[in-house]
Amino acid sequence: MKFRYDTNIIRNRLHLQMREMIWLIVVVMLVGSMGGVNGRKVKSVEGSFEYTAMNCRGHSASITDFGGVGDGKTLNTRAFQEAVNKLSQYGSDGGAQLFVPAGQWLTGSFNLTSHFTLYLHKDATILASQDINTWPVIDPLPSYGHGRDAAGGRYISLIFGTNLTDVIITGDNGTIDGQGLLWWQKFHGKKLKYTRPYLFEIMYSDTIQVSNVTFLNSPSWNVHPVYSSNILMQGITILAPIKSPNTDGINPDSCSYTKIEDTYIVSGDDCVAVKSGWDEYGISYGMPTQHLIIRRLTCISPYSAAIALGSEMSGGIQDVRAEDIVAINTESAVRIKTGVGRGGFVKDIYVKGMTLHTMKWVFWITGNYGSHADTHWDPKAIPVIENINYQDVVAENVTMAARLEGIAGDTFKGICISNATIGMRVKAKKVPWTCTDIEGVTSGVVPKPCDLLPDQGQDKIGMCTFPQDKLEIDNVELKKCSYVTP
Numbered sequence: 159m160k161f162r163y164d165t166n167i168i169r170n171r172l173h174l175q176m177r178e179m180i181w182l183i184v185v186v187m188l189v190g191s192m193g194g195v196n197g198r199k200v201k202s203v204e205g206s207f208e209y210t211a212m213n214c215r216g217h218s219a220s221i222t223d224f225g226g227v228g229d230g231k232t233l234n235t236r237a238f239q240e241a242v243n244k245l246s247q248y249g250s251d252g253g254a255q256l257f258v259p260a261g262q263w264l265t266g267s268f269n270l271t272s273h274f275t276l277y278l279h280k281d282a283t284i285l286a287s288q289d290i291n292t293w294p295v296i297d298p299l300p301s302y303g304h305g306r307d308a309a310g311g312r313y314i315s316l317i318f319g320t321n322l323t324d325v326i327i328t329g330d331n332g333t334i335d336g337q338g339l340l341w342w343q344k345f346h347g348k349k350l351k352y353t354r355p356y357l358f359e360i361m362y363s364d365t366i367q368v369s370n371v372t373f374l375n376s377p378s379w380n381v382h383p384v385y386s387s388n389i390l391m392q393g394i395t396i397l398a399p400i401k402s403p404n405t406d407g408i409n410p411d412s413c414s415y416t417k418i419e420d421t422y423i424v425s426g427d428d429c430v431a432v433k434s435g436w437d438e439y440g441i442s443y444g445m446p447t448q449h450l451i452i453r454r455l456t457c458i459s460p461y462s463a464a465i466a467l468g469s470e471m472s473g474g475i476q477d478v479r480a481e482d483i484v485a486i487n488t489e490s491a492v493r494i495k496t497g498v499g500r501g502g503f504v505k506d507i508y509v510k511g512m513t514l515h516t517m518k519w520v521f522w523i524t525g526n527y528g529s530h531a532d533t534h535w536d537p538k539a540i541p542v543i544e545n546i547n548y549q550d551v552v553a554e555n556v557t558m559a560a561r562l563e564g565i566a567g568d569t570f571k572g573i574c575i576s577n578a579t580i581g582m583r584v585k586a587k588k589v590p591w592t593c594t595d596i597e598g599v600t601s602g603v604v605p606k607p608c609d610l611l612p613d614q615g616q617d618k619i620g621m622c623t624f625p626q627d628k629l630e631i632d633n634v635e636l637k638k639c640s641y642v643t644p
Contacts, residue, residue: 206642207277211326212367212390214639215275216252219245220259228261233287235266246271253324257641258282258332266292267355270319277641278332278371286316286336286357286377290344295352299384301412301435301443301473303531305353306378306404307345312353315382322363331395333372334358338402341377345403354378354404361385369393378404379431384411385445388631391418400460402426407457409433412445412473415631419453428466429457429488432475434502437535440472441501447473449629452480459488465509468495469527471541472502479625481510488514490522491551494543497527498565501539505572507546508624514553520580521548521560523570525595543570546598547622551578558587559605564595573598573611574622580604 219241220226226237245254253273260281266289270276278284287293293313298304305312316336319325334357341354354377360366362385369392373380380396383389391408398405407423410416411433423429434440434447457464464485467475485491491512494504514520523543543564559580564570573596582590582605593608600611601618614621 206640207330208638208640209277209328209330209370210636211275211328211369211639212365212634212636213253213273213324213326214637215255215273217245217248217254218257218641219254220257220643221263222259226263228259228263228282230262230264230285232264233266234263235268235287235292238265238268242268242271242274245274249273255641257643258284258329265316267294267314267316267318270317270322270325270360272322273324275326275328276317278329278334280330280332282329282332284316284332284334288337288340290340293355301440301445302470303436303439307350307353310352313355315356315359317358318360319363320361322360324365325360325363326367327358327371328367328369329371331370331372333374335374336376338375338377338398338405342402356380356382358382359384364388366390367392372397374398375402376405379406379409381408382411383413383416385413387414389413389416390631390634391416392420394421396421396423396425398425400424400426400458406431410447410450412443413447413450415449415629417451417453417631418455419451421454422456424458426461427459428462429459429464430455431466432478433468433470434473434475436470437472437499437501437531438539439531440470441536441539443473445473446476448476449631450478451629451632452478452483454482455480456484457488458486461489463490463493463522464488465492466495467493467504467507469497469500469529471496471504472500472539474502475504477506477625479508479629481624483509483512485512485514485517487516490517490519491553492548493522493524494546495524495527496541496543497525498537499530499535499539500527500541501536503542503544504546505542505544509548510550510624512548512551512553514551514556516555517553518557519559519561520551520553520556520578521562521575523562523564523596525563525565525568525570540565540568545572546570547574547624548578549576549622549624551575551580553579554581555583556580556586557583558592559590560593560607562591562593562596562608566595568595570596571598574600575603575607575611576601576622577619578603
């Protein structure tokens with residue numbers, strides 16, 4: 159079906175949406191700073207609560223049953239780990255859920271188990287210990303070769319799991335607070351011997367749900383599923399200062415069948431960063447991120463992207479479906495980051511429906527990204543970038559419409575942009591598009607694109623594709639679960 163758009167109508171809609179979204183984000187930030195945001199799909203009553211999850215549990219316990227004290231001072235690492243270890247015995251008998259009631263629960267890192275739910279009360283905060291000497295150090299990821307902050311190992315994440323099945327972290331929007339300031343100061347002061355921890359990392363696992371929780375002030379990345387599949391992330395709030403280093407929101411890394419939706423992120427780095435390994439290590443490991451849905455994401459990140467693909471993409475990224483994306487005061491909307499030595503591929507990327515305000519760039523593809531794992535990267539490892547689709551984009555107060563840079567001798571192909579109205583700021587760049595070593599087409603794009611993206615005319619405005627089939631993770635039906643306080 160052909161249609162024509164009216165720029166004034168689109169911009170009026172944008173202004174209305176922006177007012178609504180800015181108000182919503184202010185509310186999220188204010189309430190989130192007090193420990194949580196009103197929950198979605200959660201019904202709480204005295205002594206019990208209900209929630210939705212991929213799987214319900216046959217057994218329940220509270221962290222207080224294991225000596226936990228929520229005074230913000232008592233260290234509860236042993237209580238959390240003993241609780242998980244004890245409840246793991248129910249893995250073959252309906253699984254178990256651990257309730258974290260209202261309070262400030264100071265803890266070091268602890269490991270999860272299979273067929274397990276961690277549920278946070280709306281006034282519960284899990285606080286990360288600031289005693290760095292108590293954080294275990296684990297090996298670098300095999301697809302990275304060494305840590306990101308230092309060449310050696312990495313501090314284990316606050317909440318960690320490996321080789322697990324059926325793991326859920328949920329609640330009534332309780333908070334997981336990384337107390338990251340100490341870590342950020344050590345990073346800036348170059349005083350870290352190992353890479354900073356994440357708030358949640360799960361490896362080599364299947365059937366994972368993270369929903370209706372707030373992640374606050376992570377030392378580095380917030381949520382990092384890696385080498386895993388069938389992952390649902392829903393109703394998450396992630397908050398960090400906009401100048402905090404490397405506080406990426408959600409980083410699916412060498413994962414398959416992942417869905418991220420209804421998520422609000424204010425970050426010092428990319429709100430969602432899609433990854434699959436670093437240079438020769440990622441090439442050798444060879445595990446792509448694929449079949450990823452990103453839906454109804456709201457992002458504020460003045461120095462990074464709403465969605466980044468790379469730069470660690472050496473295992474490949476394929477079939478990413480992003481729709482209904484809102485970004486405010488964010489450097490770029492969807493950014494592809496790669497370079498010589500990365501190898502791998504980024505292909506079959508589909509983006510539909512972006513509402514943007516105050517951006518440096520709307521479209522940004524970088525073919526000269528550096529930051530190599532070590533000196534052993536292969537200069538012959540050239541990435542393949544192809545079949546990149548953007549449609550139905552409205553942006554205001556933009557400095558530059560696009561910066562699209564391929565690699566000499568390695569043209570980035572199949573770029574399609576349609577139905578995009580970009581309102582430039584008063585002091586915008588005189589040349590709104592810069593394009594080198596790319597090829598593609600456009601239709602219904604304002605301002606006029608570069609010559610390497612020729613306009614196909616208004617009758618081709620629907621030419622950029624978006625898959626109509628449903629991925630397996632989109633067919634998962636959540637169950638109504640309950641907990642009754644003993």
